[in-house]
Every structure is written in structure tokens, then in C-alpha cells.
Amino acid sequence: MTGILAGLRIVEGSAFIAAPLGGMTLAQLGADVIRFDDIKGGLDNDRWPITKDGRSIYWAGLNKGKRSIAVDLRNPRGRELLTALITAPGEGAGIFTTNMPARGWLAYEELAKKRADLIALNIVGDRHGTANVDYTINAITGFPMVTGPVGHQGPVNAVAPPWDLATAYAGAMAILAAERHRRMTGQGQRIVLPLQDMALSVTSALGYLGEAVVNDVDRPRYGNEIFGTFGRDFKTKDARFIMICIFSDRHVDALAVAGGFAAAFRKIETESGVDLKTDAGRWTARAELCAVIEPWVAAHTAADVGAALKKAGALWAPYQTFRELAADKEAVRDNPMFTVLDQPGIGRYPVAATPLQFGALPREAPRVAPKLGQHTDEILSAILGLPDHEIARLHDEKVVGGPR
Template identity: 30%
Template sequence: MNNIIPAAALQGLRVIEMGQLIAGPFAGKTLGEFGADVVKIEAPGSGDPLRNWRLIKDGTSVWWQVQSRNKRSIALDLRSGEGQDVARKLIAEADVLIENFRPGTLERWGMGWEELSKVNPGLVMLRISGYGQTGPYRDLPGFGAIGEAMGGLRHLTGEPGRVPVRCGISIGDTLAALHGTIGILTALYHRKVNGGLGQVIDVALNEAVFNVMESLVPEYSAFGAVREAAGSALPGIAPSNAYRCTDGFVLIAGNGDSIFKRLMQTIGRNDLATAPTLADNAGRVARADELDQAIEAWTLMQPVQEVLDILGAAGVPAGKVYTAKDIAEDPHYRARDMILSQTTRDGYEVDVPGVVPKLLGTPGTVRSSAPGLGDDTDEVLQELGFSIQDIAAMRGRKVVA
């Protein structure tokens, strides 16, 4: 059996992460899982606020254990001139810089693109902000929730006529991070084949959300149609909805032509399966309410698992609404290494999400657990050429911690 571990896809890539909370750090997390050396700069004393978000175990958020695995932490005061000098030295030897401060912050610290590109022409710089680095809104504060609203997502979430709701996670931040990661990899490829020059990637939270809004604007442009919230249904595609069972809800996607016929036959509605007006999506959309009522009349007579078993045998896509408990106990998640046991630096074991996407030749891995604040300060500074005495002196001046 061949036990040779393949080299990581991004082995040798040096990333400096200056962001905090979600959008920037999620991009750093993704690169780190595929082998990049991610050095995270944090403020001495406080560190990344995510360390203290949501549920805390042994003084640290369990969210932090996911977001910051495979990273090294250096506690560095970026508001001091000396700290900025150290940061510039780090960036001068890096391939990628990730930051998600408000536009203009790095420029005030003497670390704008003009300055950094002079000392490192090959630098790829990801800048994530609320509204981008240009435009009339660039200086406004922006969080993921605001990006979701401006991007058009919040208007579509929830029940018709009721208050717009969020999807339950910081999806705007994560979408921005994923777009930023795509931008980094694209810019690195361009650098490789076009003379070694880096560039800036400008990602706005609202634009990352807007980019996944499908036909929202084309429909308005062509028809003046403003898409509205539709609850659990998918407007313009039928049948696709959540349906009540005796013990919960099941999602059924019966909107493919052949799938629809199998679904109707399975629930005992051959009259609908063979109706010429329901042979395509346009006809089904016109009778979507009728179809939903027919499906739910059937699902209401049985529990979720029985519905799933019957529809699975019939080749109809269906699924239950998973909770965290369902995910943690699901054998398919386990079989695909999507639930991993990770040992934290505090010594306890915690289940965390696996790595996505799955590269079969150079798979992503969890090489190290999330660091404590400043755990790697000395190591990183010594790599830059600072002596133990230099570091001790900087620590005395509170430049590092």
C-alpha cells in the first residue's frame, strides 16, 4: 500500500492575513487548508474578535477552532510605526496579502498598494470591504448583513408580506471570501504566465451576494418584474417546496419533466402525471399551488423517513431539514470525511467541518489547530531575521506580544 502523502496544492505559498472576523479570514482558512503558510496578524491584547464570538469553551470560541486552523498567529501593533515596519517586512516576502479593513485604513498606515507593490511587485492583494475600494459608498461601514440586503438577497428571504429574515449564517461574508479566493488563485496564475506581476483583487460584500442572484436583474430589465419573497417555494420552478409530514418537513424537488411524472405516479396522481399541460415547467408553474396541495396531501399521511424512502426508491430528489445533530450523526457526512475530530491547543477534542472542495490528487488537510493569540510571534519574527534580543526589546515596547 502506498502511504506517501502528496504535496499540498499550495505548498510554498506565503499568505499574510490582516483581516478579522469572517470575510478575510475565511479566505485565509481556505488557502491554508490546501497547504499555504498563513500568517495571521492580530492586535496585541484583544486579537481577532472572532475568538470571543458565539459559544466559548476554555476561554475561546469553538468557531475560532475552524476559522483559524492551519494558521500561525503573530500579535503585532499595526497602529505603531514600528509595527507597521514589521508588517511591511512580512509582506515584502509574501505571495498574498488578505485584508478586510475599511477602505483607506492601510493607506493611512503607509501600506497601500502603491507602497507595497514597490517592495513586492509580485504581491497579490485581496481587499474585501463593504462596498469596494471605489464608488460613492466606499467609505461607509459595511457588514455581511448589509451586503446581503444591498445585494438583493434579504428581499427574497422569508414569507411573503412578513419581515425579511437572514438565512441564519453570515452568508454575505462567506460569499465574499469565496469570490476573493477565486480572485487570488486567478491572479496567481496570471502572475505565473505574465511576467511575475501581482495585482489587487477588489471584492465588495454586496457585489459578492449580487453575483449569485441568478435572473434577478435580467427579469427586471426585460419585463419590469420585481421578484418577491416566496417562503420555501422557488418561484418560476415547480414543484419545488417544503412539505409537511406527520413529524416534520421534507423538501421535494420534482421540477424536472421526467422527475415530475415519477413523483406524481408515486403519490397516486396519474391524472397529473399524464396531463399534457403539465408536461413542461411553464405549465406546472401555472398550477404550482394545485401541485403543492396534491403533494402535501400525500406527505401529511406519513413520517419524514418513510417519505424519503419511497421517493428515493422512485428516483425523486428529496431531503429532510437537517439540524446540527442530524449532520453530526449522518453516515454519509462521516464517510466523506466531512466531520473531522480536531484536537485544540487547549487539549480537548471537537468535531469540525471537513475540507471543501475535495482535490483527489492533492487533498486539503488540517495540519495544525487554531493558534492562541501571538503563539507564533517569535517564530515568524526570527524567520524575518530578528534576533531573540530584538524580539524581547519589541515586546518591552509593546510592539509585539
């Protein structure tokens, strides 16, 4: 392995999003991440989106660059092998991450008997250990009650799973923090990361809880408007949509230049008594700003509006579908973060490497996701030191699986 985390080995027992995405984040930085699954496949091996013949594009996306070992998780010998793998010696080894129930043979206390300096990250639903997923946790945060169009009754769920994503990256950071602590002190530890607490901590940090308590209000729905400043979607002459935002003085001036709005903006300030160079002023006068901007956008094509906004240096973006994004020259096709990979069983499509750019080392190119059990034999041989005849016997007895 190469990359900034070369020499680090993480064993992962995971499903769905938070744990595998955290592991993939480390794998993209050069860590050797070994995912174990049951020989029949994991809980999420067929999760959507899928190809027309049922291959999971989702699974491939979250597990690229990892190695795979397939073991009969119900077989005592299979569990012994995984215990040995998790607790194998080595300076950068002895790191385990899971969102499975970490009890019995996977309990930290049991694994630490084999390696005292073990680092184990356990992602759980809530601090009590109750099962939860992003969608059940999001329900309690309040966000679904402010998401959606003005006047809508009832919750609007998020399409992207924000708390899974935040937990994945927090989990990767936690592993690196614990590994640094181990290098300095020699101590291993168990890390517990509740998905619900991750969501609640972000909700608190963004001021939503503070607003509710201090102002004694429930924020209403504002549709596509950005709360507390100016930002909204606008429809062009050719029925495309663009997002226009104002987050600073410079954005006010740039937008004024793009649409010739300088006089109209000054009039808004004079008649409304606001300063458009402030967030409060833009939020207070958002209806007046829309009344100026909307007719201009509606009278021009998306190409013309985009060209004017780009030339002026305004803050804006076109709305795109996923297919349009895949064909986007700037965002994907010419972006050095992407490589077109041929994922076995799925096909060729652009795959992102890590978004991090380190000055000391070049960015590692993305690697395909493994087939189930693809690396079983090499892991049993190179890490656990099993001879070929023993590995063959394990296959014959269906303790392990994967290509021979």
C-alpha cells in the same frame, strides 16, 4: 506545508468573515497563511457563537490551519516587522490580503516600495471604500423583500451571510489568478474586491435585475416554494418536515413512483393543460401538485416517506437542526471530509477539510486554529531571520506577543 498550494505564503490582516474565510480556503489547500493580529486580539476574536466560557467557536472555524503572529499594531517597530513579513522575499511570498483600511503603512503603494511584485487583495465595503457588511449590502439587493412567508410585511434578513461567503471564495480565486499573472509577467498588482459589487454581480447573474427591468415587476413572496419550478416543504405524520423538489423529467417520474402519483399527475396535466416535464408546467400547477403530495406525506412518518423517496430516486431532503446535522452519519460522521479535532480551549467537534478533491494529491486533513501569537517566534526567526535575543527584546518591550 503539503497540499496543492504548498510553497505559497499569504499574510492576512482580517476580521469577520470574507477575508478570513478566503485565507482559510487557501490554507486548507496547503498555502502557508499567516494571520496577524494586535497583541490584545483582533476585532472578531470573541465573536459568537461562543462556548459557555466565552471562547469563540466562530473564530476557530474561520482560522483553522493558519499561523498566528501577534504584534502591537500601534507601535512603529511592530508595523516595521509586519511590513517586512508582507514583503519578504521568496517566489511564493509577497502576497497580502486584508479587509482592513489599506492606507498608511498598509497602503499598496507603500508596501510595493519594499517589493515591486507585491500582490495585495483589498476587500472593501463598496466601490467608494465606504464601510459595509453583508447585512447592510443584502438590504439593497432586494432579497430581503422576497424572503419569508407569503403575506409577510417588511424585510426578512438572511441567517447565513451569502455575500461574505461569495466574496471569500472570489477573493481566494483572485489571489491565485494574480499569482499566475505574476509568474508569467513578473508583475504584482493591487486587487480591489467590493463586497457590494460581489452581491450586485450575483444578483445580476441570477436574473433578478433582468426580471425587474424587462418585466417591470417586483417579485412577490412565495414562502418556501421554489420560484419557477416545483419545490416545497411538507409535514409528515410524526411532525417532521421534508423538502421535495422537481427539477427534471426524472424527478417527476421518481416522485410518481414513490407516492403512486402517476394517474394523479396525468389528471393534472389533462385538466390544467400543462406539461409537468417543464418548469413552467410545474410552476403553473404547483397548487394541484401540492394537493396530491401533501396528504400522502401527512399520512406517513418521516422514515417511511424518506425510504420511499430514496428508493425511487426522487429529489428530496429532511429538514434538520444543527445538532441533528452533527449526528448525521452520512453527512458528517462518515464523511471523509470531516475529522474530529480537539480545538484548544473549545473541545472536540467535527471539523471540515476542503471540499475540493484533486486527483493528483490527497486531501489535506483539517488542522486546528492557532492560539493568538502561537507562531510569533518561529515567524520572526524563520522568515525575518531575527536572532533569539532580538525576539526576546521585542517580547520584553511588548512589541510582539504570544507564547515563548
